[in-house]
Amino acid sequence: MLDKSNRLALTWLLLLGSIGCTSTHTAYLTLPTLNGISAYRIDNNSGRLTLIVGSPYATGNSPGPVVVDPSNRFVWVANRTDDTISLFKIDSVNGGLSEVLPRTTTGYAPLAMVINSSGSFLFVANELSSSISVYSINSSNGALLAVSSPFPTPPNPVALAVTPSGNFLYVVNSNLGSVLAYSVSASGTLQTIAGSPFFSGNGAAAVAVDPKGHFVYVVNTTDSTVSIFAINSATGALSTVVGSPFATGTAPVSLALTPSGQFLYVANASSNNISGYTIDPTTGFATAITEGPFSVGTAPTLVVSDPDGVYIYALSQTSKTITVFTLTTTGQEVQGDLTNTGYSAATSEPVAAMSISQ
């Protein structure tokens, strides 16, 4: 048995240990006008973001797309006017970044990046050189090695997404308003899938694959729609789901899926709101959430889901803010409607992209 003094000491230790122990994620935001990347700590209990000391960290010129590796050890940033990729090591204590040189050369104007779920390949869409660069990732130090020379695409690839299996890559081409589909070999080489490209809509701008690998989602900015395709799990070919395309707000530019794949959110830049949809897991049919669209202030340009599916972050380049929404829950069941938490974080400069660690 513990005597009184020992109990007191134990109570003190427990009190000290319990103060502020919360589970967190880190978010990385690129700031092209500042040539930097800011790191934020996300409090999972409130969704609040706290700037990590040292932010912003220097990048190359005009940083755009940013990805975090699945093991949360590295971050890669594409420098759009340098035509390079910066590799950063994530500090395991506070989530801060330190760049590892040299930078890796890409094609012209790397506009989008995605990493496969195993963290073995990084895919880069080079808008001006109209190509896809594929890099194998050294798992120990994060270094990139080009799998081969870049794979040519039709002009202006602007976005890409990879299936959870890593077997298929989908690239949005805004000029064609289409999705280019590729199979990915074990060595990282790309092979065009029969039937590609698949028409999406005018002004196709952003793409996502659902976490189960069943559907591909594309927002069409000019048409103000979102197209949904079913993925043939054997071939990777796409087929339009019944009812697609679905109406959005005006000028959709970004989309995010919750980790369950149950809810889809689309940022509408001109109507200043977020459209929400419930996705039928079998058919892919999107039903607009009746409480939506959700007002978000000035011109949302990015919408991002947190890895736990509790919060949705909407970023505005013009107001330089991040608005935090939470998904409503009834008992244990998550509803798709969004509630503005009333909390927003200001960014020092407009944000080009945001990625959240697992």
Next chain:
Amino acid sequence: MAAIVCFFFLGWASVGLEAQQVPRFDVFGGYSDRLFDAKKLGYPNYTNLYGWNFATTGHIFMKYGVVVDASGHYGSQLRLFNYMVGPQYTRRRDKSDLDFHFLFGKAQTRANIEQLTRSGFESVGRSMGGGLDFNYHWKPRYSIRVGADYFRSNTFRTTQNDARVSVGLVLHFGHMGHRRKL
């Protein structure tokens, strides 16, 4: 090391103070633990930092004086220094004292996060706080002190709310009167 040698030299120099006397000056040195509000700097949790605390008190009146306080705390990445001054009220008893003080001054925070062109980040800002010390009169010229303080500091454009606990030895010098008999 020099500070420790100096501290014990001062202990030797303080010989001659008798029991029941109220000293003119106190010099404190000891070990300190700080619960630092690292969450404000983007760390996942509060962080315990360990280090030293030195303080000198000049007793202007029997119960009132001025304290000058410096402390340094260290962790794997973080280093904190405080340089503070403020008024102190002392409640005296036969075998012990209780000091209450307010402190104002500077906080210097350093985060050692290795970068390509620098070894870390540093910020200096205002700090204020206060706390109390319990002094047990172990010997006529020595006391044992346990102190606790709260600090509110502004560094890295954020406000941190910290707690500090210090334990150590107090050396007494000079005398300005006799303490009240209980």
